[in-house]
Amino acid sequence: xxxxxxxxxxxxxxxxxxxxxxxxxxxxxxxxxxxxxxxxxxxxxxxxxxxxxxxxxxxxxxxxxxxxxxxxxxxxxxxxxxxxxxxxxxxxxxxxxxxxxxxxxxxxxxxxxxxxxxxxxxxxxxxxxxxxxxxxxxxxxxxxxxxxxxxxxxxxxxxxxxxxxxxxxxxxxxxxxxxxxxxxxxxxxxxxxxxxxxxxxxxxxxxxxxxxxxxxxxxxxxxxxxxxxxxxxxxxxxxxxxxxxxxxxxxxxxxxxxxxxxxxxxxxxxxxxxxxxxxxxxxxxxxxxxxxxxxxxxxxxxxxxxxxxxxxxxxxxxxxxxxxxxxxxxxxxxxxxxxxxxxxxxxxxxxxxxxxxxxxxxxxxxxxxxxxxxxxxxxxxxxxxxxxxxxxxxxxxxxxxxxxxxxxxxxxxxxxxxxxxxxxxxxxxxxxxxxxxxxxxxxxxxxxxxxxxxxxxxxxxxxxxxxxxxxxxxxxxxxxxxxxxxxxxxxxxxxxxxxxxxxxxxxxxxxxxxxxxxxxxxxxxxxxxxxxxxxxxxxxxxxxxxxxxxxxxxxxxxxxxxxxxxxxxxxxxxxxxxxxxxxxxxxxxxxxxxxxxxxxxxxxxxxxxxxxxxxxxxxxxxxxxxxxxxxxxxxxxxxxxxxxxxxxxxxxxxxxxxxxxxxxxxxxxxxxxxxxxxxx
Amino acid sequence: xxxxxxxxxxxxxxxxxxxxxxxxxxxxxxxxxxxxxxxxxxxxxxxxxxxxxxxxxxxxxxxxxxxxxxxxx
Numbered sequence: 001x002x003x004x005x006x007x008x009x010x011x012x013x014x015x016x017x018x019x020x021x022x023x024x025x026x027x028x029x030x031x032x033x034x035x036x037x038x039x040x041x042x043x044x045x046x047x048x049x050x051x052x053x054x055x056x057x058x059x060x061x062x063x064x065x066x067x068x069x070x071x072x073x074x075x076x077x078x079x080x081x082x083x084x085x086x087x088x089x090x091x092x093x094x095x096x097x098x099x100x101x102x103x104x105x106x107x108x109x110x111x112x113x114x115x116x117x118x119x120x121x122x123x124x125x126x127x128x129x130x131x132x133x134x135x136x137x138x139x140x141x142x143x144x145x146x147x148x149x150x151x152x153x154x155x156x157x158x159x160x161x162x163x164x165x166x167x168x169x170x171x172x173x174x175x176x177x178x179x180x181x182x183x184x185x186x187x188x189x190x191x192x193x194x195x196x197x198x199x200x201x202x203x204x205x206x207x208x209x210x211x212x213x214x215x216x217x218x219x220x221x222x223x224x225x226x227x228x229x230x231x232x233x234x235x236x237x238x239x240x241x242x243x244x245x246x247x248x249x250x251x252x253x254x255x256x257x258x259x260x261x262x263x264x265x266x267x268x269x270x271x272x273x274x275x276x277x278x279x280x281x282x283x284x285x286x287x288x289x290x291x292x293x294x295x296x297x298x299x300x301x302x303x304x305x306x307x308x309x310x311x312x313x314x315x316x317x318x319x320x321x322x323x324x325x326x327x328x329x330x331x332x333x334x335x336x337x338x339x340x341x342x343x344x345x346x347x348x349x350x351x352x353x354x355x356x357x358x359x360x361x362x363x364x365x366x367x368x369x370x371x372x373x374x375x376x377x378x379x380x381x382x383x384x385x386x387x388x389x390x391x392x393x394x395x396x397x398x399x400x401x402x403x404x405x406x407x408x409x410x411x412x413x414x415x416x417x418x419x420x421x422x423x424x425x426x427x428x429x430x431x432x433x434x435x436x437x438x439x440x441x442x443x444x445x446x447x448x449x450x451x452x453x454x455x456x457x458x459x460x461x462x463x464x465x466x467x468x469x470x471x472x473x474x475x476x477x478x479x480x481x482x483x484x485x486x487x488x489x490x491x492x493x494x495x496x497x498x499x500x501x502x503x504x505x506x507x508x509x510x511x512x513x514x515x516x517x518x519x520x521x522x523x524x525x526x527x528x529x530x531x532x533x534x535x536x537x538x539x540x541x542x543x544x545x546x547x548x549x550x551x552x553x554x555x556x557x558x559x560x561x562x563x564x565x566x567x568x569x570x571x572x573x574x575x576x577x578x579x580x581x582x583x584x585x586x587x588x589x590x591x592x593x594x595x596x597x598x599x600x601x602x603x604x605x606x607x608x609x610x611x612x613x614x615x616x617x618x619x620x621x622x623x624x625x626x627x628x629x630x631x632x633x634x635x636x637x638x639x640x641x642x643x644x645x646x647x648x649x650x651x652x653x654x655x656x657x658x659x660x661x662x663x664x665x666x667x668x669x670x671x672x673x674x675x676x677x678x679x680x
Numbered sequence: 681x682x683x684x685x686x687x688x689x690x691x692x693x694x695x696x697x698x699x700x701x702x703x704x705x706x707x708x709x710x711x712x713x714x715x716x717x718x719x720x721x722x723x724x725x726x727x728x729x730x731x732x733x734x735x736x737x738x739x740x741x742x743x744x745x746x747x748x749x750x751x752x753x
Contacts, residue, residue: 104737244737464703471739
């Protein structure tokens with residue numbers, strides 16, 4: 001073996017305030033495309049990647065969440081600061097690249113100063129230099145570097161210009177560490193307010209020295225040229241130039257989007273559009289996917305034959321998995337819209353708009369993003385709640401998140417609504433789905449208000465409730481970033497749900513197919529189809545699932561359902577989507593030349609309660625099931641994350657008991673109430 | 681003493697002092713509200729709370745009661 005000393009791979013951490021252009025820089029350096037987060041403090045996951053091969057530098061690059069200072073104010077900042085000093089996996093960084101937005105130089109240098117006080121070796125990457133130029137100012141990286149005694153490089157986020165220089169500076173710094181040794185990193189002393197103000201004063205003098213106004217002459221020529229081209233009015237020549245002028249366009253847009261009247265209207269329109277498009281836009285794609293799986297299930301039976309293997313492949317695997325795959329388009333559309341709202345900068349405005357109403361019920365404007373993500377999936381939503389500084393508001397947000405209608409419930413609602421409103425009534429289904437979403441929001445808000453009212457005593461009143469949020473400048477969403485985000489989210493949804501569904505599909509298939517897998521039926525005077533039907537029914541009635549189901553029959557009876565629905569509901573406690581696939585298995589749904597969803601609806605129409613012969617699925621029981629899924633906490637992963645995020649079992653256990661018993665009671669009331677009113 | 685919460689739309693003022701007894705004062709300073717800085721009330725949310733100020737080249741939304749700890753000239 002070669003005895004040459006092998007250098008340890010260096011660790012470079014990318015640090016910066018929120019919206020400093022950190023993630024764009026990360027993409028340039030690593031070549032992999034990651035999410036640029038426009039909402040301050042929303043990055044909770046770390047992206048790490050080796051530097052691109054072309055840079056010829058053996059180092060790992062770690063992207064860290066945006067921070068404002070080294071004194072954390074919320075759990076996400078706490079994690080960010082702690083892992084900056086010593087990341088649990090990667091350890092202490094050798095070098096920091098700090099992204100500094102030059103259009104907000106003083107605010108961003110504030111963090112640089114604190115990092116230097118802790119003896120971190122830093123290289124500064126100046127971003128948004130084009131914005132500074134537009135304001136008529138320039139900056140000299142060399143002078144700033146002298147002031148701060150570190151290397152400073154200008155970066156163009158769009159073209160990636162300057163990245164090579166940045167890498168050169170990093171290599172030089174890493175070399176220096178090798179020869180001079182590394183300074184010991186000390187914890188941040190935690191200054192008082194006086195110190196902080198002093199620190200800003202120092203930074204201001206530095207800024208005054210390094211920010212230079214571009215001489216009038218040159219600018220006048222530029223202006224003349226611009227005016228000639230655009231024929232706009234000459235701006236007031238007396239207006240004093242200000243390098244800290246905020247984006248005027250953004251202020252104008254905000255005048256409308258934060259308007260007392262129009263702001264609210266637009267807010268509700270955006271929310272309504274989001275939820276309706278999940279249903280309507282996705283429908284054609286869903287039909288397409290549904291057709292494919294229906295066709296495959298049919299073909300499998302034809303090719304393999306109507307024996308146990310054919311049945312296993314056709315219903316156990318294809319139908320089971322297909323019934324969930326059908327909903328991927330809807331999930332992708334939801335993530336697409338969320339991504340667009342986030343990347344354009346609207347989410348921060350949404351948070352600001354509803355801070356006041358939410359604070360009335362013990363939540364915070366910062367609960368908005370977690371709640372909105374709750375419509376996709378409760379797991380990232382609970383993690384996003386880390387941005388809420390106040391513990392009590394954070395716990396309350398986590399508490400109500402399972403009530404928001406997550407995407408896993410879409411397959412169930414879609415199926416149940418397709419049953420209620422078949423064929424040309426589909427538009428009603430869309431409206432009712434929108435209604436379900438509104439209802440789930442109302443629920444969560446009302447329950448938050450009730451809990452807030454009753455839990456006052458448990459809560460530490462000294463906890464300061466706070467809402468301080470940067471409103472980033474509006475920008476056109478980067479479609480590539482949004483697209484990647486959508487694909488990643490859909491993939492991680494499938495990764496999370498896929499194996500569970502596959503395993504449970506197989507398990508339920510076995511439970512419903514055995515032990516009497518080849519039942520004897522009276523074949524006389526019956527067509528081939530009828531014999532298959534009778535065999536299916538006989539086999540299921542003798543199956544293990546039926547034995548288990550009979551145990552829960554007493555619980556299901558009061559809510560107008562039988563053991564078959566009960567088995568599906570229990571299976572759905574692992575993950576809600578499983579409900580649909582297990583119904584498909586239990587009712588032996590095959591494509592039969594139709595879409596999967598249509599054949600499921602047909603099978604449900606034919607289903608009867610065994611001892612009474614009544615129809616199993618009626619408008620009343622379907623409404624009851626919808627109510628059940630609105631409230632019940634049926635997701636093991638959610639329980640696990642809730643425990644992790646709240647640091648104990650109290651909240652998840654309360655959630656499980658309260659929401660599930662509520663679900664059962666309200667389903668009971670709905671089904672029996674509707675029946676009393678004459679709705680079967 | 682006038683505070684930032686009493687500003688009108690578009691009113692530009694200089695910060696005089698930050699009330700350090702307010703529990704949010706530390707974050708308010710860290711985010712850039714320090715004595716001598718010029719701020720402008722650029723937007724109000726529905727119900728007039730929170731308020732959005734331009735400071736040091738960006739826009740920061742804070743609640744009315746937090747704006748109260750920013751004393752202005």
